[in-house]
Every structure is written in structure tokens, then in C-alpha cells.
Amino acid sequence: MKLKKKNSLSLDKFINFSLYDKKFGYYMKKNPFGQESDFITAPNISRLFSEMIAIWIISFWQSLGSPKKFNLVELGAGNGEMMKIIIESFQNFPFFLESCNFMIHEKSPTLINIQKKLIKNKIKWIPNINKINKDPSIFIANEFFDAIAIKQFNKKKSLWFEKFVNLENSKRPFFFEKRADIKKIEKKIKFKISQNQNFIEYSKLGLNYLKDISNIIKKNTGGLLLIDYGYTDKKMKNTLQAVSNHKFANILSNIGNVDITHNINFNIFEKFVKQMNGLKTNLTSQKDFLTKLGIKERAEIISKNKNFTKKSDIYYRLERLINKKQMGHLFKVMLIKNENNKFKLGF
Ligand SMILES: C[S@@+](CC[C@H](N)C(=O)[O-])C[C@H]1O[C@@H](n2cnc3c(N)ncnc32)[C@H](O)[C@@H]1O
Secondary structure, eight states: OOTOOEEEEEEEEHHHHHHOOTTTTTHSSSSSBBBBSBOOHHHHHHHHHHHHHHHHHHHHHHTOOOOSSEEEEEEEOOOOOHHHHHHHTTTTTHHHHHHHEEEEOOHHHOOOOHHHHHOOOOOOEEEGGGGGGGOOOOEEESSGGSSOOOOEEEEETTEEEEEEEESSSSSSEEEEEEOOOOOHHHHHHHHHHTTOOOOEEEHHHEEEEEEEHHHHHHHEEEEEEEEEEEEOOOOOOOOEEEEEETEOOOOEEEEEEETEOOOOHHHHHHHHHHHSSSEEEEEEEHHHHHHHTTTHHHHHHHTTOOOOOOOOOOHHHHHHHHHHIIIIHEEEEEEEEEETTOOOOOO
């Protein structure tokens, strides 16, 4: 594979190339979701997950005053499974359904095609979230932010160094560091990312999305429901990882064929949103969120009159979603909304 004619790339540019290059990018050429593929996400483990999100959306819409027109925007919809089940669950709520303007913001044309085949309802695929209309807007993002490229910086004595990948020999790429002007970066992103840190891992694009969505919520009203794996420590950690065939892999080998991801630092996300004024965040674990929404009761209802194998399967999948040792604690749910909205179902 030809890695363009660059000798080196900053870590985020390298990740962008590996995941989203039009020809070689991991997300651009295949469907990585499912038991048979590289990884499996919550909507592909059990439909109960998406059903709980659907219930949450309807309740949140009510907290906005049940607007007659509103936008539901999914960020990074993968194989489309979550949106499909959400729409199915909405069928029993005709007034709500009529008010809902469905949108998907997805980067990969291959995945857009897969989504179009799976979802038969009226959906608008939007390349730019800033161009949506002025109606109240509810954004949902499951494992979207972890798929966005990150930068990394190390502090040595009082100097900051940024991580780069040397690509002179495309068969043997390696990491190296370059001096960085962190003050200049902080001025650009309008956020003191280096405050009390000796190591920085952050996504420029991820913070941009947070800023844009927060501004839309402030103007239009609405919220962002963000579900992802991550941690809440004040200090940032190196969480960069590659995944192939459900196992950890080497980031620098097999470029374009392994998924590259990281854990979200929710503490930084909270601080970033807080300094934008007028917004409030709530945070909880996936286990608590789904349990409060009634996922166990729903599992009981759908497993009634099922044979033993089917019942076991439903509960095995439920455990994967909520068990503390599986996704229950590592995955967190964050809500960003206007500070005057007191809604807190699930939190
Ligand atoms: C880890 S997958 C999660 C998919 C899905 N939400 C799920 O839970 O199965 C990340 C998704 O985000 C999309 N994505 C990543 N960066 C994006 C961007 N900048 N704009 C739009 N979509 C993006 C990917 O193509 C992919 O569909």
C-alpha cells in the first residue's frame, strides 16, 4: 500500500489515513461490525439496547415540550442497526413519529450504502451537521467519538512533544516525537487542554464536534446522548489501541485493516462543555442507564413463552450490555442539554 508521499504524519493524520482514506481506510472499504467481523457494538449485541435508547428519546422529546417538528440526528451510524430498531420502536407513537425528522451523519460511503439498504424509512444523510434547520435537535452517538482520530503529547521537563509516525519505509513505520507549541494549540481550540497534565490525548475533531453540537443545542434546544467507552480521571492516559478480529493488534502493522480507537476522557468532555456556558452535563454508567430505563423488565417480557435456548440467549446478551465486568462499567452515557432542562431519566 502506498502511504501517499509523506515521510511522516502526526498521529491524528496517520489514524485518519488508516481509518478513512478513500481507498485504503478501514471504515471505507468494508463492514467491520458483528460477530464474524472485527468488533461488535451494543446495537448489534441486542435490540434491547436500541429499544431503551428509543424510549429515552421519546421521554427527552417530551421534556422539550413535545415539539411538533424536531431533528433526530445519529452520528456515525455504522451498519444502521440502532436507527432501524429505534424507528421500529417509534411505530407505536404516531404523533411523535410524525414530528421526527430523521438524519444520519456518516463519513463512510460504504457504510451509508449499507445503512440505506437496511433502513427503509425516510432518512436524510447529512454531510455537515451545522447545516441542519433551526428545529430542536436530539443527537445520539454510540461509539462515534472513539472512532475519531486523536493527537498525543508528552511533557518532558517543561517542554511539550507531539507524537508522529515515521513512514519513510512504509513496511516499517515507527513513532517519534516533535516539539510542540501547546499554548498555540490551546489558543486555537479555546481550551486549556494542558492544565494539570503531563500527558495529553485528545481529538481536535472530537472537540470540534462537541463545540458545534453544543452550540446547536444552545440555539435550537435539544441534547446530545453520547455512549462510549472511557474513564473519568482528571489525568489523561494513553489509551490508543488497535483492534482486529476481536483482539488487540499492532497500530503500525497492517495499516487500513485494523480498527484504531481510544477511550474517551469524560472529565475533559465535561470541562469543555462547562466552559461554553448555558449547558449542563449528566454522566452515568451504561449499566445504570439501561437498568433505570427498564432493560431487565423488557428482557423478562420478551423472553416469556420462549424456549430455554432463546431465553438463555436473551439473558446472555443482556449480561454483555450491563455486567460490570463486560460493557456495564467501561461504557458510560453522557447527556448534554440546556441548563434549564431538568430532565434526568436514566441518570
Ligand atoms: C465504531 S463505529 C460505531 C457505529 C455505530 N454507532 C454502532 O454503534 O454500531 C463509528 C462510526 O462513526 C463513523 N464516523 C467516524 N468518523 C466520522 C465523522 N467524522 N463523520 C461521520 N461519521 C464518522 C464511522 O464511519 C462509523 O460508522
